[in-house]
Amino acid sequence: MNEDAPTFVQLEDVRLTYGRGERMVEALGTTNLKIGQGDFVALVGPSGCGKSTILKLVTGLIPASVGYVFVAGREVGAEPVRVGMAFQNPTLLPWLTIRQNVMLPLKIVPPFRQQYRAKKKTEFRDRAEALLAQVGLSGFGDKFPWQLSGGMLQRASLCRALIHDPQLLMLDEPFGALDQFTREELWAILQDLWLTRRPTVLLVTHDLKEAGYLANRVCVMRARPGRIVEDCHVDFARPRTIEMTYEPGFVSLTQRLRGLIVSARSPAAVEASA
Amino acid sequence: MNEDAPTFVQLEDVRLTYGRGERMVEALGTTNLKIGQGDFVALVGPSGCGKSTILKLVTGLIPASVGYVFVAGREVGAEPVRVGMAFQNPTLLPWLTIRQNVMLPLKIVPPFRQQYRAKKKTEFRDRAEALLAQVGLSGFGDKFPWQLSGGMLQRASLCRALIHDPQLLMLDEPFGALDQFTREELWAILQDLWLTRRPTVLLVTHDLKEAGYLANRVCVMRARPGRIVEDCHVDFARPRTIEMTYEPGFVSLTQRLRGLIVSARSPAAVEASA
Amino acid sequence: EPVKIRFTLDWKLQGLHAWYYWAQEKGYFKAENLDVTIDQGEGSAATVTRIMSGVYDAGFGDINAVIQNAAVRPAETPVMVYMIYSKAPFALLTKADSPVKSVKDLAGTKLGAPAGGAAFKLLPLLAKANGLEYGSIAITQVAPNLQEQMLLQGQVNSIAVFSATSYMNLVALKLDPDKDFRWIFYSDAGIDLYSNGIMVSRKLANDSPEAVKGLLRAINRSIRETVENPDAAIALLAAKEPLINKDIEKRRLIYVYKSLIDTPEARQLGLGDISDARLDTAINLISEAFELPKKPAPAQVFDRAFLPPKADRVPPQVGP
Amino acid sequence: MSYALRRRLSSTAVIIGFFVLWEAACVIFHIKEIVLPRPSQVLATLWLQAPAIWPHTVQTLYTTLIGFALGIVSGVLLGVVIGSSRLAYDTGYPLLIGFSSIPKVAVVPIFVLWFGAGTVPAVLTAMIMSLFPIVVNVATGLATTEPELEDVMKALRATKLDILFNVGLPRAMPYFFASLKVSVTLAFVGTVIAETVASNRGIGNLMMIASSSFDVPLVFAGLLVLALLGVGLYAIFSLIEGRVIGWARRKDDYAMG
Amino acid sequence: MSYALRRRLSSTAVIIGFFVLWEAACVIFHIKEIVLPRPSQVLATLWLQAPAIWPHTVQTLYTTLIGFALGIVSGVLLGVVIGSSRLAYDTGYPLLIGFSSIPKVAVVPIFVLWFGAGTVPAVLTAMIMSLFPIVVNVATGLATTEPELEDVMKALRATKLDILFNVGLPRAMPYFFASLKVSVTLAFVGTVIAETVASNRGIGNLMMIASSSFDVPLVFAGLLVLALLGVGLYAIFSLIEGRVIGWARRKDDYAMG
């Protein structure tokens, strides 16, 4: 879509091994990835191939064993970039209510941080409530996480990732526990948000339709050690609609992605093509 | 499929409210449900409608606020039935390895319990390994839960639900964090298991294709307070195949289910039809 | 302006401390231009340590502890300026019907003694002085507050005690300490020592000799007045600490005065003074018992320069 | 409501039963007053001597509260340091364990030599005795915090202090409150020990005076006062605990469905 | 390996630094030996008197280990009861808190009168002192177990005992090990207190004798022995802890990537 945008996220010859000594596991083989500013990239691949690992690398939660991760031109961690992340498990803090959980980034991230005390009972609170209402959780702000169902937790966790208007948005299967309709509603909301605010988004998903609907690029990974084996551009016009997903062009895209994943699942086949 | 099988699970005018006093939430409106022995029932519905709650009621984890839950003709909890449950969150015990987690039911549930000490290093261990291999986790038996990816945890949790050959199997979105291919493989495995062992299965899912492929009956729920609004029979021949899911009959079933859920989502519409 | 003196007692509030509070309440300290604060103590030996540390300037404590410390740290050790117990209260206590009638009879019996206390430390000397094999005594070490009860229970045959404390403990137990028990004083069995008195820090003695003199004047006067008016003295104490048992504390005051203070020697030399020859023997005994590296000179231990005139130190008669 | 009432009644009954048993044991086995007085004697003494006991009680409570407050503050600080730094863990623990293995009776005289008898040594003793359980539990709570929860903060580029205040400490609260229960009793013990050694007032002083005239019921009255003070403070913490760490104990609520 | 070595070296350095500081403070501020002896004096005494100190050390260690073992067993049992029963929680806590607020010095004489002077009162004192932190932490660990984990067992129709052994106790292990650190020091304190009251051997006895002859360095040598014993036991528990609750501390492993 926007090929000349400056590179915002870059993985340079990154490898990642978990553990040490005998228990060492190579989760990610040598990986290179560039994401332009304001781009929307989806990551797909078989279970355990290292998708979450890539997200954690880009967020700076784990350091690369080999290679470098740059965000906004600086090594990750040092850059003054607002990051929003929805984890695969909706890890809400159990001692906070849903609203407090959603407002947490405002308490931490500048420039909101400085205004938190003054605005937490007015503007910020309203902002959280509005976001909760958008995902269908109005009225649940005062509940505690254990009083919500799995899908509701996931939506709350999504709100937490969005509330501070992040420049870099990491979403790890954010809609996995939702029914198809709620999911499609949230796709539309996310697309709107992307079109108006233009954050750089990295989305992990198992739903190829979701990847095609939302992303500009879909990266296909193969398993053990994980590696990106294919990088497909998705050029449908924006804003996209659910109807579009039934069009032949879209169906053939998902078919192609399916095929790529099938071959990615049998490592031998990939080895040859890589 | 087997209409005259004796009733195995029965919810009789069950209602469930969480909390007390002002904080009271009616999660489940008056619900009646009968499941014959050896039947395979899928529960679908919007997020937060009470699907997990029904599973917990049938397993006896929470007592009904009103009404009765019977399993195998007795009130739940008293019956000598082997229950296997895969929770929505793969709650593996963090201090046990994956294999130990999977073997846990053998340690607890009779008749395995009595033989556990003698066989835990031989037969039971092999059984766990075989199951892990079936879901693609061979070699991960000695890892700890936090060393696995989200999808891998979900598969391990499924193994734990299956290992003790349960007569009643409760599956709460067991394939939510898996890619389409792994998912389809596991469908086939689960169908085989059901055909050979004939446990009574209650499956919660958001994937209508999954519901249609696996279940004999699909119950559609509406939200807040949750209630079963439709009970569709699925009569395709067994064993079913992935190819079958592309047949027009199957597609029209999923279309019909979609329509039901759409109307279930707008409570007013349902109120009229109920 | 008044000289500040922090004064430490040897133990918690008891009848025998009446004169210190008397002096304070009656304003005798103030009259001597002294500002005295009195703190309760943790043992007559600890008085010495407390003064040595510099936190306290004066106190009521054990001369034998002064001797021990003077041998090792002469520069820091406080100096005794007014001897109050001219007879040491160390004694062996047995039941009246016990076969232990003298020190010699301890052989082969069980003796309870407080770990480390002077009464315990002097036992080898006591045994030697009486021709008894020390090893033949089976010694059990017990805290002071348990001794009487273990004796009564029969867990031990005799105990090595502080007479002033034990006597009143037995009274409190509603026993007759004179009839039901036998007392063998160390001093009557060849171990003749001095005991508690007023000591002051070297610094106070050197820098403000007048203050020390004033302190002793006030205390000396109070001793006489309290002994002559025991009821008033105990009432004054009870006003300070209502929890004390007035009867017992009055008896304690009188017992201590009669048995440890109003001795023939005190009648001869006056309250507060000592016999240099006896002190010399005591220093020898202590040096031997505690294996001191060297013997301190008597002048390092006791200084009679601050005493009030002898005429003021005549032991009084116990009042009604 | 009726459930809460029944709970309170039955627990009161058991506690009273305990004292009745004690009384009965004393009567049946002819236990001498001097060994173990009957609770009725102790209560009678407590009642009769109340005006004289009161100032001692106030002194002990006051000293303990100050020492305990200082203990909490320094305990949490030390716990945070030990829980978050490897070096502090490796060095702080052995030093603290070593120090805590020393009976404080041996340390109080040293305090007296520094600060004189009175309130200061008692406050210090209460503080150092109540400190260690808090350190250990806070440090353990921090060290066992789930990394997933911290990741939430790290992804937001939170500072270490942010993480501590928003994840570490709230997560460690159940540990902290557990340690408070132990610490408050130790604070009382510390105060009383210091008072027996060096103080002109306080329950410790009272017990020494009582035991020097062999007034055993009065000694036990002092002990009873201590026990009551301890239970009283515990009750207060319990209330706070219920509010602060309800999230960790939701099981209870859940069981009532 | 080199990392572990560096860690050990730096922590040893800090601990040695602590003693050097102490020595320096004594010299610079002219602190009198009778107030606080220099560590070099204490070590010299320890070295010279080692043969005389040894039997006391053995006695104290032996007594403490027995008392501590009994304390662990009864502490875990009581903790389980209090952590799983409402009534036990409501009654057991106040009684235990009350009892723990009482200084054990006041209780030892009663034990001595009942059981005679010697090892028994010391073992008992060590036991009751080490018991309470274990009770509190085990009970808290059980009470804060995530209901989700218990649900796993309940779905399998597990008995209460199954749940306790397979979920409750493993989940409470971090709490348990935290309490061991506190308890082991209290066990030593208990033993020593009992020894000072009535015993012919043990470090407590040694310290009484030493302090009566104003041998302050020997008193401190006794304290140092206690500290070393405490640290030694701590080191053993630490090893076991590392194996048993590694799952709860995975953060450490993780940080090394």
Ligand SMILES: Nc1ncnc2c1ncn2[C@@H]1O[C@H](COP(=O)(O)OP(=O)(O)OP(=O)(O)O)[C@@H](O)[C@H]1O
């Ligand atoms: N902390 C860890 N320690 C050791 N191994 C780990 C750890 N975390 C992940 N792994 C391993 O790294 C690999 C990749 O994990 P990752 O979570 O990135 O997978 P994923 O692509 O997100 O899979 P899923 O779709 O199932 O979530 C897996 O094989 C997993 O076992």
Ligand SMILES: Nc1ncnc2c1ncn2[C@@H]1O[C@H](COP(=O)(O)OP(=O)(O)OP(=O)(O)O)[C@@H](O)[C@H]1O
């Ligand atoms: N422990 C609880 N306390 C209070 N409310 C609860 C509790 N558990 C669930 N609920 C409420 O009950 C309703 C149904 O929850 P349930 O978990 O059964 O939903 P679900 O159908 O499984 O949803 P999902 O598909 O999102 O998992 C929700 O509105 C939820 O907020």
Ligand SMILES: [Mg+2]
């Ligand atoms: Mg993942």
Ligand SMILES: [Mg+2]
């Ligand atoms: Mg659910």
